[in-house]
Amino acid sequence: MPRPRAGRRMTTTPAPGPGVDPSGLGPEKRASFIERYGISQRAEGLAAPLITTVLAFLVGGLVVLVTTGKNPLTTYRAIFEGAGFSWFFDLGSNRVGLPFSDATIWFPWNVSDAESVAAANLQQTLIVTTTLILTGLTVAFAFRCGMFNIGGQGQYLAGSIWAVWIGSSFSGLNPFLHIVLAIAVATLGGAVWAGIAGFLKATVGAHEVITTIMLNWVAIWVGSFLFGLGGPLQNDLQSSVPISNDVVENAFLPVFWGDALLQGLHVGLFLALAALVVYWGVLNRTTLGYGVRAVGFNPEAARYGGIGVARNYFLAMAISGAFAGLAGAIDVLGWQHRLSTSDIQTSQLGFIGIAVALLGRNTAVGVALAALLFGSLVTGTSTRNLDPEIFQPELASNLTLLIQGLVVLFVGADILVLWLLRRARGRR
Amino acid sequence: MSERPLVLEMRNITKRFPGIVANDDVSFDLRKGEVHALLGENGAGKSTLMNILYGLYHPDEGEILINGKQVRLGSPDAAIEAGVGMVHQHFMLIPVMTVAENIVLAAEPTYNGVLLDFGEAEQRVRELSERFGLSVDPRARIEDITVGQQQRVEILKALYRNAQILALDEPTAVLTPQEARELFEIVRGLTEQGTSIVFISHKLREVAEIADRITVLRRGKLVETLPAEGATEASLARLMVGRDVLLRVDKTQAHPAEPLLTVDDLHVVDDRAIEQVKGVSFEVRAGEIVGIAGIDGNGQTELIDAMTGLRKPLSGTVTVAGEVVTSASVQEHFDAGLGHVPEDRQRRGLVLEFSIAENIAVHDFRSAPDSRLGWLFPRRLLERAVRLIKEFDVRGGGARTRAGGLSGGNQQKVVLAREIDRDPRVLIAAQPTRGLDVGAIEFVHRRLVEERDEGRGVLLVSLELEEILSLSDRILVLYEGELVGEFPSTVTEEELGVAMTGGGRAKEAVA
Numbered sequence: 001m002p003r004p005r006a007g008r009r010m011t012t013t014p015a016p017g018p019g020v021d022p023s024g025l026g027p028e029k030r031a032s033f034i035e036r037y038g039i040s041q042r043a044e045g046l047a048a049p050l051i052t053t054v055l056a057f058l059v060g061g062l063v064v065l066v067t068t069g070k071n072p073l074t075t076y077r078a079i080f081e082g083a084g085f086s087w088f089f090d091l092g093s094n095r096v097g098l099p100f101s102d103a104t105i106w107f108p109w110n111v112s113d114a115e116s117v118a119a120a121n122l123q124q125t126l127i128v129t130t131t132l133i134l135t136g137l138t139v140a141f142a143f144r145c146g147m148f149n150i151g152g153q154g155q156y157l158a159g160s161i162w163a164v165w166i167g168s169s170f171s172g173l174n175p176f177l178h179i180v181l182a183i184a185v186a187t188l189g190g191a192v193w194a195g196i197a198g199f200l201k202a203t204v205g206a207h208e209v210i211t212t213i214m215l216n217w218v219a220i221w222v223g224s225f226l227f228g229l230g231g232p233l234q235n236d237l238q239s240s241v242p243i244s245n246d247v248v249e250n251a252f253l254p255v256f257w258g259d260a261l262l263q264g265l266h267v268g269l270f271l272a273l274a275a276l277v278v279y280w281g282v283l284n285r286t287t288l289g290y291g292v293r294a295v296g297f298n299p300e301a302a303r304y305g306g307i308g309v310a311r312n313y314f315l316a317m318a319i320s321g322a323f324a325g326l327a328g329a330i331d332v333l334g335w336q337h338r339l340s341t342s343d344i345q346t347s348q349l350g351f352i353g354i355a356v357a358l359l360g361r362n363t364a365v366g367v368a369l370a371a372l373l374f375g376s377l378v379t380g381t382s383t384r385n386l387d388p389e390i391f392q393p394e395l396a397s398n399l400t401l402l403i404q405g406l407v408v409l410f411v412g413a414d415i416l417v418l419w420l421l422r423r424a425r426g427r428r
Numbered sequence: 429m430s431e432r433p434l435v436l437e438m439r440n441i442t443k444r445f446p447g448i449v450a451n452d453d454v455s456f457d458l459r460k461g462e463v464h465a466l467l468g469e470n471g472a473g474k475s476t477l478m479n480i481l482y483g484l485y486h487p488d489e490g491e492i493l494i495n496g497k498q499v500r501l502g503s504p505d506a507a508i509e510a511g512v513g514m515v516h517q518h519f520m521l522i523p524v525m526t527v528a529e530n531i532v533l534a535a536e537p538t539y540n541g542v543l544l545d546f547g548e549a550e551q552r553v554r555e556l557s558e559r560f561g562l563s564v565d566p567r568a569r570i571e572d573i574t575v576g577q578q579q580r581v582e583i584l585k586a587l588y589r590n591a592q593i594l595a596l597d598e599p600t601a602v603l604t605p606q607e608a609r610e611l612f613e614i615v616r617g618l619t620e621q622g623t624s625i626v627f628i629s630h631k632l633r634e635v636a637e638i639a640d641r642i643t644v645l646r647r648g649k650l651v652e653t654l655p656a657e658g659a660t661e662a663s664l665a666r667l668m669v670g671r672d673v674l675l676r677v678d679k680t681q682a683h684p685a686e687p688l689l690t691v692d693d694l695h696v697v698d699d700r701a702i703e704q705v706k707g708v709s710f711e712v713r714a715g716e717i718v719g720i721a722g723i724d725g726n727g728q729t730e731l732i733d734a735m736t737g738l739r740k741p742l743s744g745t746v747t748v749a750g751e752v753v754t755s756a757s758v759q760e761h762f763d764a765g766l767g768h769v770p771e772d773r774q775r776r777g778l779v780l781e782f783s784i785a786e787n788i789a790v791h792d793f794r795s796a797p798d799s800r801l802g803w804l805f806p807r808r809l810l811e812r813a814v815r816l817i818k819e820f821d822v823r824g825g826g827a828r829t830r831a832g833g834l835s836g837g838n839q840q841k842v843v844l845a846r847e848i849d850r851d852p853r854v855l856i857a858a859q860p861t862r863g864l865d866v867g868a869i870e871f872v873h874r875r876l877v878e879e880r881d882e883g884r885g886v887l888l889v890s891l892e893l894e895e896i897l898s899l900s901d902r903i904l905v906l907y908e909g910e911l912v913g914e915f916p917s918t919v920t921e922e923e924l925g926v927a928m929t930g931g932g933r934a935k936e937a938v939a
Contacts, residue, residue, distance in 0.1 A: 284804075285803060285804050286799075286802050286803055286804055287793055287794050287798075287799045287802050287803075287804055288802060289804070290786070290789075290804055293782070294779050294782065294790065297779045297780070297781040298778075298779045298780065298781070300775050301776050301777065301778060301779045301790075302779070303738065303758065304736075304738065304758070304768070304770055304776045304777070305758070305790035305791055306759035306762055306790075307790070
């Protein structure tokens with residue numbers, strides 16, 4: 001008789017197995033968040049994150065209904081349009097020639113449209129998505145090594161700061177070299193920032209959650225000092241504004257869709273997509289990734305097998321931070337072009353990366369989809385996109401944070417989702 | 429026996445978990461003053477049935493009658509109320525509290541319903557232990573008494589709550605042979621006074637010895653309920669596994685050759701800097717199996733860790749096939765020709781979330797042919813796994829199957845396959861059959877003897893005396909971090925038992 005494949009259910013139920021106490025009678029051990037998260041991650045493929053998302057949106061809709069009395073569906077529709085997705089539907093009836101033939105096909109969107117409101121919104125959505133893919137990978141990579149890197153924000157800022165410094169210096173440099181240099185140094189900057197936490201964990205066992213949170217604050221205040229009034233990197237021309245020098249135009253990332261002057265979509269998107277491939281490849285096709293995953297799943301077994309656990313903690317953390325540093329560089333070179341102290345203190349994209357990784361279950365595809373979801377929410381609820389008639393601007397941007405919080409909550413409460421799933425299955 | 433009334437009837441119990449039927453129409457009854465053994469391999473459904481009795485699970489179908497009355501055991505409280513007591517394999521005692529405090533916990537005698545009455549508690553515990561012949565000092569702290577005594581405390585705890593039906597879950601697993609003998613005396617004493625006992629075990633010999641009747645479960649189903657009289661180990665094994673099983677290991681005379689593993693005056697401390705291995709010296713030669721016997725916690729773990737590079741010894745040397753590896757890394761130990769079947773395959777031996785193929789590569793993934801310049805070739809991992817799965821008859825999945833989805837026996841086969849395929853000179857096997865069922869034990873034992881005959885040195889560290897006795901060519905006894913004796917394989921279990929408890933050294937004073 002064929003056994004059920006790869007123990008999908010075995011992990012969620014106390015299936016009697018040798019060596020484990022099948023009764024669940026043994027000393028009840030409260031699983032840590034990471035352990036429970038690991039369970040949910042293995043448990044239910046695609047279903048659980050979808051349910052999580054739907055639940056979050058349902059509760060979010062309820063909040064809209066209660067606080068504003070407006071129809072939540074209208075609100076969500078407004079967010080959908082505000083994120084630019086109407087671009088795909090509004091402009092039907094376009095025909096596009098197929099290459100190497102005379103045939104034309106109908107196209108549901110107008111590829112020549114780069115400047116309509118919908119197009120501009122979609123570009124913004126994708127710009128944010130780019131960053132979130134990378135900050136999501138930051139959290140995801142550390143997770144795969146069994147660590148919770150909450151310091152994505154600080155590592156992102158470290159990357160931003162290095163990028164803005166290099167981008168605004170060396171004005172005579174070849175544009176390509178200038179961009180590569182800024183990105184490389186910023187990526188390294190993020191890696192070093194996270195590497196500090198990894199090093200501390202590897203050597204003295206300092207918990208990465210504590211150290212990365214602390215390093216976030218260090219990054220925020222170092223940035224505030226550098227670009228604040230009288231700071232060493234404050235703007236040379238406007239001595240009364242707490243802001244960095246502008247990145248020279250040569251070091252801007254090229255815009256390939258939309259108006260370069262109006263924050264069109266820059267090529268950073270492709271770097272983020274490449275990072276997804278790198279993430280998958282490193283984890284699944286390299287000895288480094290094998291070690292990282294082994295340590296993440298079971299450090300004791302990894303040690304027994306001859307894998308250096310401490311070394312992998314350090315490396316995984318540094319690589320994790322590299323993704324965040326890259327995100328910072330891409331934002332600075334792609335659309336920010338300067339950093340103000342208030343940018344540094346209010347930026348959230350590093351933190352949203354946590355929700356992205358949780359919802360995306362630390363897989364490359366999952367992170368990409370979750371980043372798109374949160375990118376759309378961030379853009380779709382930004383106040384300039386919303387009609388105050390539909391709902392109050394005060395609620396608008398908070399709704400993103402609300403849904404983000406709910407997602408983290410529901411992923412944390414995976415037991416609830418799994419329970420719902422199991423009930424559904426039991427009925428079948 | 430038939431004139432005694434039935435105190436417990438479990439009729440047609442069915443319990444399903446997603447993907448598995450843990451109990452399939454199982455019926456079980458218990459007469460007053462009887463020992464009824466529940467026998468079965470791991471995963472046969474013994475624990476599930478007992479957890480239903482103890483109110484932890486609710487049966488999907490079937491009914492439970494206690495003293496002829498139908499009961500609904502919704503929780504352990506309800507079960508205790510109905511007169512059911514349970515002694516779990518892992519004791520549920522609070523180490524820093526005294527025996528008396530532990531026993532009366534949650535049902536404490538009080539002054540005026542408010543203040544605890546410790547004097548009364550001690551008095552009652554004394555009465556109980558005298559009545560049932562379970563000697564313990566009510567004032568001793570749990571952490572200061574032996575495991576056997578702790579077990580008595582667990583039994584007293586159940587008796588204190590007026591348990592008429594007492595379920596003992598694998599009670600001898602943690603005991604020395606002497607302690608097991610004492611436990612059997614206690615069990616007999618209890619039944620004489622009218623307590624009925626469910627004795628859960630997978631050890632054939634003790635079941636045949638202690639039980640009046642035996643119920644055998646296999647894969648959730650009732651195989652047979654039979655009187656213990658006339659049951660032999662072989663007949664029980666056949667019922668349990670469903671086929672004839674070789675209980676004794678067939679092996680020829682050993683021909684020891686050159687020493688392959690030499691340990692010289694090894695001292696090792698544990699994580700709390702307490703010295704657990706105190707000057708151990710021995711050697712394992714090619715073509716012999718050396719068994720290290722001892723009660724759990726006498727330095728086995730630290731000794732193994734030190735020999736395999738997982739823990740740096742304080743002093744002394746470890747030599748593997750002529751190479752001194754005392755302070756070498758784990759990987760260097762493996763490279764020197766060591767194979768290591770760790771004592772806990774789920775915590776150490778395997779990454780349960782990894783596939784079989786990935787698990788098999790755990791020592792080799794850094795080098796060719798598994799990888800080159802840091803680039804991994806999953807296809808080669810799979811190819812090797814497919815070959816070993818066939819060679820070691822791993823069932824329940826293919827090379828891509830998650831190791832955690834395999835049964836314990838098959839998990840152990842994966843570990844064995846990995847270690848043996850690297851062609852080690854010395855194989856250290858720690859508790860290689862722990863938690864395995866009879867069929868898998870047979871496989872592991874046969875394989876270890878084969879490796880010996882191939883000319884490898886095998887060091888077997890086990891808590892199971894029977895295993896040590898049937899496999900080893902020489903037996904060393906580890907007691908409190910020292911080797912206290914060396915015996916030929918013809919030694920009796922009793923002699924070993926004496927050495928394992930300090931060989932005549934007065935140890936009673938500790939309690």
